[in-house]
Amino acid sequence: MNYVRTGMLMAALTALFGAVGYLLAGAGGMMIALGIAVATNLFSYWNSDKLALAAHNAEEVDERRAPELYSMVRDLAARANMPMPRVYIIHEDQPNAFATGRNPQNAAVAATTGILRTLSYDELAGVMAHELAHIKNHDTLTMTITATMAGAISTIASFGMFFGSRDQRPNFIVQLLVMVLAPLAATIIQMAISRSREYEADRLGGEICGNPAALADALAKIAGGVAHIPNETAEQKPATAHMFIINPLSGRGMDSLFSTHPDTGNRIAALMEQARAMGLSGQAGGFLRGAAQSPFGSGREPGPWG
Template sequence: MNYVRTGILMAGLTALFAMVGYLLGGAGGMLIALGIAAATNLYSYWNSDRLALASHNAHEVDERSAPELYGMVRDLAARANMPMPRVYLIDEEQPNAFATGRNPQNAAVAATTGILRTLSYDELAGVMAHELAHIKNHDTLTMTITATMAGAISSLTTFGMFFGSRENRPGLLVQILISVLAPMAAMVIQMAISRSREYEADRLGGEICGNPVALADALAKIAGGVSHIPNETAEAKPATAHMFIINPLSGRGMDFLFSTHPDTGNRIAALMEQARAMGIGGRNAGGFSSQATQSPWNGSHKPGPWG
């Protein structure tokens, strides 16, 4: 059902783009709009991962520099029957993570150093499984395209008055309404797609790690951390907020039209229901790893080169 809803919403976003182009410049404006959409999406298709990682100063790690994290992602990718993504760390105190890349063969997962210090092994495995689910479902490409198109609609309305002949342009009042309402509608559609994909990634992530309860616990801890620890880089570049497992801009993930993420409580409830269906009860029960729930990056364990 989530896939059908996503397809309908993306079709709506494309139709909105074409409609705005037509209203602002007639048939010529619509063709220009579609040309802009094609160009921006093509650029995003090839460069979205590099741009996202560079914007948060992420650095790639391997089995030598981050053996626990790298090994965890490798094992989870094998369980999910998907290629091993590149693994990145972000020197950021706020606990969070995201995935990026145009397809499973060209993907990356990134975790903040704060999340390594906050979560237990099983909880972090749940988060990484969630990010792998985004990659496996091609959500990273979907969200890149929707974000690009939403931004292009905003740009189109700004410069729309220059499209088409004077006779074909709408009246000034109509242009003003389009310039206000079209970007707002595009943002609503983009956010609806993002929320739909988060629920699906939670569900598949719970299956991959084998412990929806651990992922639920991780979401609660991350949301608490986000509410107390600001992410200045994300604040400066809010267009990347939808990529993270929890909105890095605020700890209030309410389910309203302009939210990039579903309410954390609703996500936790869905994961706990999934755990019950899988016959898993209690907290931190039946997870990906048989290790103790104490984080391997805390206590006496050597935290690695970033700690």
Template sequence: MNYVRTFMLMAGLTALFGTVGYLLGGSGGMLIALAVAAATNLYSYWNSDRLALAAYDAQEVDERSAPELYGMVRDLAARAGMPMPRVYLIQEDQPNAFATGRNPQNAAVAATTGILRSLSYEELAGVMAHELAHIKNHDTLTMTVTATMAGAISTLTTFGMMFGSRENRPGLLVQILISVLAPLAAMVIQMAISRSREYEADRLGGEIAGNPAWLADALAKIAGAVEHIPNETAEAKPATAHMFIINPLSGLGMDNLFSTHPDTGNRIAALMEQARAMGVGRQAGGFAAPPQPGGPWGGRQRGPWG
């Protein structure tokens, strides 16, 4: 059902794109809008991972530079039956993580140094399992495409009103309504897609890690820390906020008016219900492994799991 809903929402986003083009420039404007949508999606398909990682100055690590983190992701990927993604670290105090890439064969997971300092080994395993679930479900591509299209709609409305032909340009009131309502509608659709995929990634991530309670505890810790530790890069680039496991924005600006993430309390409740259905508690069963010497990120400050 989540996949059907996602497909319908993406179809709605595409239809919105074409409708805005038609209202601003008639049939020619609609064709131009659809061509722009195809071009932006093609670009995001091939470059989404590189752009996202570069935006946060993420550094790739391997088994020598970050043995615990790399080994954790490798073992979780094996449990999930998927290829090993590239692993990155972000020098950022706010605890958070995200996944990116166009498919499981060309994917990456990134964790902040703050999350390594904040979470236990089991909790971090839950977070990494959640990110692998996004990759396995192809959510990284879906959410990249929706974010790109949502941004393109805003750009389209601006350029359409500024440079559209006078013959095809709608009246002033219609222009104002389009400029306000079209980006808002795109934001709502993007939010709905992201929220539906977060719940599914939580569920599958709980299965991959072996204990959904670990992810539930991690979400509570991350959400609490995000309120007090700002992520300046995310604040400057709010369009990337949907990638993270918890919304990294402070909520002080308008960019956080419509969150792309479900309520954290609802996510935790769903995970704890899943844990009860699986018959596991916070310490029972699952993935945890003893930490190895060397630290999770190349000898820098160690977290409580190392």
């Protein structure tokens, strides 16, 4: 169902692009704007992993530096029948994680020191399985395509008055409405696609780790940590917020038009239903379970990874 929804939303973006191009730019201007957007996003796509990891000062680790985390990711990747991604640690107190890379052969997963201290082994495995699911589902490609279309729509809407002949242009009121509403609509659709991919990554992540309830428990703990521990790097680079398993900018993510992430409670409910369907029992924990469950150390300094 999430794949169908993603396809429908991407079709809506395509239709919106055509409509805006017709109203404002004509065929020539539409192709110019699309060319600019494609070139920009192709650069981001081929360099997305380097840009994202550098933005958060991520440090690559191997089996010697982070034996527990590295072996966990390796085992999960084998279960998912996919290549082993590179593994990174971000020295950040806020518990969070993300995946990046243009395809499964050129991918990386990154976890903060905060999440290593906060989650139990099974919970962290659920989070890493979620990130591997994003890689396996080629979500980076999906979001690159939607970013290309959204960027093209914004470009045409912003500069549409300069394209086409005078006879082709609509009146000023129509131009103004399109310039304001078209980028807004494109952003809403883009964020809806991002939310759809999070639900799918939760579902597949639950299958990969074999314990959706552990991932649900992890989401609850991460959301609690995000609500109380700011991530200053993410605040300075909000464009990377959609990559994280929980929005690092706020602990109150809602299924609103402008949210990059689904409501955490809805995600937990879906995972617990998945666990019941798999014949598993258990409750998703709240925010009170302590960091002592983590096998990766405690305190502010890194544990066995550094």
